[in-house]
Amino acid sequence: MANATTRLLGLDGLAVVGVADDTDGLVVHLVTADERGRHCPDCGARARRSKGRRVTRPRDLSVGGRRTRLVWAKRRWRCDELAYRRRSFTESVPPVAPRKRLTTRLRAAAGAAVADQGCTVVRAARDYALSWPVVAAAFNTHARVVLPAQPEPVQALGIDEIR
Numbered sequence: 001m002a003n004a005t006t007r008l009l010g011l012d013g014l015a016v017v018g019v020a021d022d023t024d025g026l027v028v029h030l031v032t033a034d035e036r037g038r039h040c041p042d043c044g045a046r047a048r049r050s051k052g053r054r055v056t057r058p059r060d061l062s063v064g065g066r067r068t069r070l071v072w073a074k075r076r077w078r079c080d081e082l083a084y085r086r087r088s089f090t091e092s093v094p095p096v097a098p099r100k101r102l103t104t105r106l107r108a109a110a111g112a113a114v115a116d117q118g119c120t121v122v123r124a125a126r127d128y129a130l131s132w133p134v135v136a137a138a139f140n141t142h143a144r145v146v147l148p149a150q151p152e153p154v155q156a157l158g159i160d161e162i163r
Contacts, residue, residue, distance in 0.1 A: 006033070009063065011103065013037060013093030014072065025067030032074050037091035040079040041098065047077035051088055058096045059129075060103040070103075072096070102134070110135045111142030 005016040013034030020027045032038075038047050056072045074091040092098040095105065106128065113124040114135065125135040 011060070011093070011095040013095065022069065025069060026063060027069050027071060028063075030070055030072040032072075032091040032093065034093050037093055038075070038077055040077070040081065040084070040086060041089055041092070042084045042086045043079065043081045045079060045081050047079055047089075049078040049080070051076040051078055054090055056090075056101075058101055058103055059106060061106050061109055102130070106130075107134070107138045108142065111138030111140075114139040115142045115146065 005019060006014070009016055009028065011030070013032065013036070014030045015033035016028055017031050018029040020029075039045065040047060052075070053073050054076055056074060058070050058072060060068055060070055062068055076088055076090045078088050079086050090098075095103050097104065110124050110128045110130055113119040113127065114121055119127070121132055121135045121139065124130075124139075125132050128135070130138075
């Protein structure tokens with residue numbers, strides 16, 4: 001069941017170890033399943049010594065129309081490479097970037113709601129339970145991806161008149 005549930009959740013690099021019902025939705029307990037999570041982000045060396053676990057609660061999209069709370073027990077690792085400044089780090093995977101509290105797909109969905117679905121930033125913030133600055137930044141990121149770097153040159157410049 002854990003493998004099927006992990007695939008259903010769809011967060012690459014994370015494995016579901018338990019799901020519980022709560023009064024306002026689901027609580028999904030996760031661990032890191034990707035071996036690359038234990039590699040130092042600075043030097044790329046594989047860490048050998050653990051400093052324990054940290055629990056984070058990244059926010060994600062609803063699953064099956066129910067609010068989903070993620071509880072990720074990730075390890076903190078020691079980096080033994082003396083040539084680099086970083087002494088320790090926590091595991092990270094692409095769907096949840098380091099030092100971020102939201103999954104990348106939640107950010108992308110909020111940005112796409114403003115860009116593609118005609119929602120205002122305030123409405124998308126309310127729908128996804130995010131703050132206005134987070135949704136505005138997600139929209140800017142989405143727009144940078146879908147819009148060209150430079151607009152086409154203007155052929156004729158004029159002023160629209162309404163009479």
